[in-house]
Amino acid sequence: MTPKGHSLVDLESAEHATSRRSIISALGVAGLASAITLAGAKTASAAPFSPTADDRATLEQALQLELTASRLYADALAAGLTGSAAEVAQAFGGNHRTYADQFAAITGISANTYNTAAYDARKNDFATSDVTQFATAAWELENSSAATYADLFDGFEAEQSQTVVASIVVVNARMATVLADLAGVSDDLDLLFDPPSEIITLTEQP
């Protein structure tokens, strides 16, 4: 019978087949060789995933900064903030408490100590029911926290340290924008997008 065009089913081998056992043997050797190569490459270039000892020391200071911020927002609420300002203080204080817990989770360090110097420098500005005073102080805190983390960022060795810090600073920036509006300075686009900030001195660990 004369064939009529191509068969609809490709029954030809793409390449010469070998036995299953020989394929498995070959894959095993190749896999082992690849694993050895990758292991060597990882030690040479890849960043560790979990925080290193140096990271943990810095993250402990960051944890204390977050507890400081949480405490300052709690002071503002206790001073009698109401309305939108109170909602902001409640939410942002909760955010900072969550960040402290996250740092504790990835370092194994207890979240129970705050940065007394950073707290003392700001406590009077936060302990107020005046919305503008509170918002201005909190705006400065969020911008300075973001600047502090940005300054520390390159120093983190582990991927997890960098990932967590990066995910916090972007929310610092969002919170600062809300606070700028609450403080009445959001019409100034230069202040909104390039706000003044100072790097916060972190507490040295013994």
Add this chain to the structure above:
Amino acid sequence: MNMFTPSDTRINRRQALKIGGLTVSVAALVAACGEDVQGDTAPGRVGYAPPVTDPPEYAVDDAVLLRTASSLEYTAIEVYGAAAELADLDASTQTLVAQLVDNHQAIADEMGALTEAAGGVAWECTNPWLDNRLIAPLVEAIKASDNPARDVLNFAVAFENLAASTHQVLSVQLTDDAAKSATLAAAMLASRHSAAIVVLTRGADGYISPALYGDGVPTDPDGVPYNFAVTDRFGSVGQAELIVGAADVNGKRTSFLLQTPAENSFVYNELEPSC
């Protein structure tokens, strides 16, 4: 005598099925466990489809990631250009948009310089993948919208969120310290952009998303979710949904998913400029 009474010695239909199934199963097991089976191990192909060709393996290095970052910034500038044509923006929003465009251009310039420092060629075009699959259909949907002003603002917020998420991811993926710092700063600036658009258009109502407390995000009377300045406790890098356009007969509007760039939307070193 009942002529139709089944005999015990005959095999009924149920028994036949059992025996047949058992036979096939045992045969398959024996075939699978057999050694030294010869023949092609690839699945057979049906029809006249051409042979499968593997996609090229292009390296993803710092230059590629920075070119991708640049492409996103130029796409943002294009988005704001389209926004100005799609809706009548008031004077204060126009001032804001002009500032946002300036900021995105500054970031694009910085990413370009960092690309060249990393040994690559600076990318000064929009992202082709995003252009074709997201921006163009989005613009078409907004053109048909019953509320283009709302859709344009939601589009801008969504795109700033996408830019923030992308730079946030890149800040961890990049290896060069200067590039890491620059993308982290860009992530913060895009986050400020997004929050500013919301705050300046919604005021205090748009400060904090109920999602922070695990509640659902409210929608406007048309069923379009409201935007918020602070959307999550941590910067999200997951995909985001954007709903725009006119409602169909069922009241449903077009939904778009925005995702941070990945292998399919990277601007590889081998990609020629499209502008």
